[in-house]
Amino acid sequence: MGLIKEPLEIDFEFDSRPLSKEEKQKISDYITAYKKQKAQQKSLRSRNKNKPDRKIVLE
Numbered sequence: 001m002g003l004i005k006e007p008l009e010i011d012f013e014f015d016s017r018p019l020s021k022e023e024k025q026k027i028s029d030y031i032t033a034y035k036k037q038k039a040q041q042k043s044l045r046s047r048n049k050n051k052p053d054r055k056i057v058l059e
Helices: 021-050
Strands: none
């Protein structure tokens, strides 16, 4: 991640406040669900890679 250059003659002001318990919980739940979803997708990909390719033999 790089630095964001501040344009000339413009000042950015941020009012940071502490998160409430409810906001912290929502963020935590979202991150947990996201990680679980990514883990499932990763496991599905690895299962497909480990399956041997079926070859059709004509006799």
